[in-house]
Amino acid sequence: QHVNNLADILAFYIYMVLGYDYDSFALEGGTPYFNKADQIVSICQSASEPGWKSSDGDNSRFWLIQNTLQPQFSPLRQCYYNYHINGLDQCYSERDKCLESISTSLNDLLEIHQSRPSSFNMQLFFNAKSDEVIKIFMPAEKGMKTKMYNLLGLLDPPRIKKYNKLK
Secondary structure, eight states: OOOOHHHHHHHHHHHHHHHHHHHTTSTTTTHHHHHHHHHHHHHGGGOSSTTSSGGGOTTSHHHHHHHHHSGGGHHHHHHHHIIIIIIGGGTTTOHHHHHHHHHHHHHTTHHHHHHSTTOHHHHHHHHHHHHHHHHHHTTSOHHHHHHHHHHHHHHOGGGHHHHGGGO
């Protein structure tokens, strides 16, 4: 039951972090942790504090976990996995394969962008990854940088000025 809002918020975000971490090591490996976060949201539906209900806005904990578990957002979870396992983990030994894998995994996000542009989950992904993606693709050849600039500009328009470095 909901007793302490701070404890519930901390538990929720701990499970979310664990879920994202496990998703980066195994395809949808974070599901058990996301399910725990979903249970916390369900328990906190009667809370008077904001962020636990669907009516608390699109950027609430409610929608963060609901979107994460919806099949419509499975390309984002696949992206986490492919970005890390087939992308970042390969950067040292096979740079070209790394760039191609990261490019492909980001391209898979177009499916979500077409149905839910600017969703909270996509915003969080690019909040975390935009600088990293720029640094990874800065030394790439011009064609790849242009391709990534166009893709990132489409998926994450609020940060277009940041992505100008890739032009």
